[in-house]
Amino acid sequence: MRNPALVIAGAALALGLTACGSAGPSGSNNASGSPGGANVKIGMTLSTLNNPYFVQLRDGAQAEAQKAGATLTVTDAQNDASQQVNQVQNFASQAMKAIILNPVDSDAAAPAAKAAQRANIPVIAADRGVNGVEVAQTVASDNVTGGKLAAQELAELLGHKGQVVVLQGVAGTSAARDRGQGFTEGIKAFPNIQVVAQQPADFDRTKGLDVMTNLLQSNPGIDGVFAENDEMALGAIKALGAKAGKEVKVVGFDGTPDGLKAVKAGTMNASVAQQPTLLGQQAVAAAVKAARGEKIDKTVAVPVKVATTENVDEFKID
Structure with a gap:
């Protein structure tokens, strides 16, 4: 059995050193907006889509991307931290302008986030933070x-x-x-x-x-x-x-x-x-701004309410 930490570190190192990768993440789906926003390409890797909460988060993200005129590619990491690192690597090779990262593991996601930042790609952490890395923004529920x-x-x-x-x-x-x-x-x-x-x-x-x-x-x-x-x-x-x-x-x-x-x-x-739909919307809105070099808040707390x-x-x- 391979050591997951070594797999993750190796993939992150490859991301920092190479400008090309695989053709594209399998199982991805795209949401494209108007032609005016075609140059804003955003990659989103979700920890899992086998959970209604993250399906709602994805739907909100796709709706906001359509509204903003951005192109959003969404992948499912299937709760596999190593697979998620590979997805981030693919996003970098596809010249994404920003990456939205919903970590499978908040610690294991750090090398990939750092490598993306070394490639000058801003990272937005969605729903879960990334430990040990100062990402462009963390948008999550309190x-x-x-x-x-x-x-x-x-x-x-x-x-x-x-x-x-x-x-x-x-x-x-x-x-x-x-x-x-x-x-x-x-x-x-x-x-x-x-x-x-x-x-x-x-x-x-x-x-x-x-x-x-x-x-x-x-x-x-x-x-x-x-x-x-x-x-x-x-x-x-x-x-x-x-x-x-x-x-x-x-x-x-x-x-x-x-x-x-x-x-x-x-x-x-x-x-x-x-409010996962709102969270997805805000993550994409932040990603678009970060991709354009605009200033964004380091943290955004989405309110919760007892039902x-x-x-x-x-x-x-x-």
Whole structure:
């Protein structure tokens, strides 16, 4: 088995030293705008498109590219950090004017981001930050605040007492780290609530089901669940069965269509709703400005809001 760190470092070095690469990333799709913006070519690599949240982010990006008259090429890294480095390398060889990077791993993405910058290609980090690199802009939800809101909502649902478990996202991503940090800080305000277990389920619904099933065997008396995204929460709901939303309160994160439907149905009690479409739009708008040499803010925080059974109709569910 090859060492992923060596693969990533080698690919990043190749990006810094070569001006040509493969013909183009497989599985990509383009959104082209008006002829006036044909010279603004943007590459976007998403950690995965096997998640409704990132599909919404892509759709927002494509809509903004069409509006701005830019050409956007989107690739799916399939949660493979090495594959994502190769995609960034391909973007550089295609003379992209800017790259939007939604990291599979916030640490592993650093060499690729640095190499792109050495090639004078500005990098916009979307939804997740890139550790150890000062990119042109990081546009993301305020995940720490979102984690705190999740803790407060779950505490209210439990009457400020009980035992809870936490389903964690992909280790190494800033989203998982920040949401976990916010929840940990927020739940400290409620000393009668005990976090009895925390385990990664990698932002995946099937893994959320499996992990929750195992946690229930070792912690049969839990009162609440915080899942760091809606996909894991939906898996947990399936594992909980009739207890979901009633005997065991469930709070997710993202506000995806399926998550909001579960909130409306009462099996998920709340979700910290992000705005992935807006996030995608803002990432492309920043990329266009950076490509033209315009000044942009280093960070943009997209607001989050808690969706509950009382206000879920205010959110877009389709």
